[in-house]
Every structure is written in C-alpha cells, then in structure tokens.
Amino acid sequence: MSDKKSEILKKRNEKYNDIRESLLSEGYKEEKAVISILKANVMAFVTAGPFIVLFIVLFVCLNPSEKTDWLDYFAFPDSFLIIAGIILSLPIHEFIHGLGWVLFCKRKWKSIEFGMMWSSLTPYCHCDEALSVKKYYVGLFLPFIILGIIPSIAAVFAGSVSLLVIGAFNILGAGGDLTIGCLIFKYLNKKSIVLDHPQECGCAVFSK
Numbered sequence: 001m002s003d004k005k006s007e008i009l010k011k012r013n014e015k016y017n018d019i020r021e022s023l024l025s026e027g028y029k030e031e032k033a034v035i036s037i038l039k040a041n042v043m044a045f046v047t048a049g050p051f052i053v054l055f056i057v058l059f060v061c062l063n064p065s066e067k068t069d070w071l072d073y074f075a076f077p078d079s080f081l082i083i084a085g086i087i088l089s090l091p092i093h094e095f096i097h098g099l100g101w102v103l104f105c106k107r108k109w110k111s112i113e114f115g116m117m118w119s120s121l122t123p124y125c126h127c128d129e130a131l132s133v134k135k136y137y138v139g140l141f142l143p144f145i146i147l148g149i150i151p152s153i154a155a156v157f158a159g160s161v162s163l164l165v166i167g168a169f170n171i172l173g174a175g176g177d178l179t180i181g182c183l184i185f186k187y188l189n190k191k192s193i194v195l196d197h198p199q200e201c202g203c204a205v206f207s208k
Contacts, residue, residue: 044175100139
C-alpha cells in the first residue's frame with residue numbers, strides 16, 4: 001500500500017473512531033452491519049434476483065412476439081451498447097451514492113470519498129458523517145432506483161432488450177446495498193445513527 005493510500009486510510013479510520021467514541025460516551029450501543037465482498041455478491045442474487053425476474057416476466061408479457069422461444073428476445077443485437085452501458089454504470093453507481101448522502105452532510109462533498117478496492121476490483125463511495133437511518137437509506141438505495149429500477153421500467157414499456165439488460169445488471173449490482181438495507185431495516189423507525197464503515201462493506205448502527 002502506497003504512503004498516500006495509507007495516510008488516507010489512517011485519516012478515515014481516525015474520523016470514524018472519533019465519532020464512534022463520542023457516540024459510545026453518550027450512551028449509544030454499537031452494532032455492525034458489514035458483509036464481505038463475497039457475501040455481498042452471493043446475497044445479490046437473493047435480494048436483487050426477484051426484481052430481475054419480475055422485470056423479465058413483465059417484459060415478455062408486455063412485448064409479445066411471434067417467436068416460439070421467448071429466450072430469442074435476448075439475442076443481444078446491441079452488444080456494444082450493453083457493454084458500454086454496464087462499464088459506465090460502475091463509477092456512476094458510486095457517484096449516485098455520494099449524491100444521495102451529500103444532501104444531508106454538513107460538510108457536503110468534503111465528507112464524501114471515492115476510491116477503488118484493488119484487491120477485489122470494487123469501486124466504493126464512503127461517507128464520513130453520521131446520518132439517520134432514513135437519510136442513509138437515501139444514498140444507499142439511490143443507485144438501485146436510478147440505474148436499476150427506472151431503466152428496467154423504461155425497457156418494459158419501450159420493448160428494449162438492451163435497456164433491460166443494463167437495468168438488470170444494475171439491479172444485481174445493487175444487491176449488496178439491498179443486503180445492507182435489510183440488515184439495518186429494524187432501526188428504520190428508531191432514533192438510531194448510522195456511520196459508514198471506513199474499511200468494510202457496510203456500516204455501524206448506534207442506538208440508545
């Protein structure tokens with residue numbers, strides 16, 4: 001790890017620990033909601049899979065064809081467009097996370113950090129301010145809605161296979177976010193505080 005990356009990670013951990021210690025001293029109890037990259041990828045099929053199946057079924061039902069095999073819908077006639085859309089959606093996904101969280105951050109974009117976990121080739125967005133569960137949900141689920149749900153709905157009504165595949169990819173790509181959302185759902189209507197974890201995939205929830 002380079003000195004620059006080490007310094008960034010050190011500052012991120014220090015900021016996290018300062019807020020964590022402050023909350024614990026105020027009587028909050030901590031519960032981590034973190035998962036490994038491997039588990040996030042596996043759970044993506046559990047949390048995001050049903051949405052993908054739903055949109056495929058809607059697409060086939062609302063776009064009738066004379067073809068005998070419905071799988072012929074997915075002949076990928078616009079493979080270049082699909083590949084380009086998928087590649088571009090990776091950094092945009094993280095930017096949208098930041099866009100959702102920055103709305104509630106006191107320090108705005110200064111509290112948002114983007115980077116890449118090279119060991120798993122996974123881009124990330126980190127927020128170093130503590131947020132309520134509802135506010136954290138906004139940034140957590142915004143990529144799922146903007147890049148996954150909206151394009152998939154548009155694909156169903158437009159009859160676009162390419163757009164459906166891009167939407168499905170982004171729904172699956174948000175599977176880890178959906179999993180984290182499920183882990184902290186029990187705190188939604190409580191006065192709990194969420195702090196994005198500085199190194200792991202997920203967050204810590206502080207409740208009194």
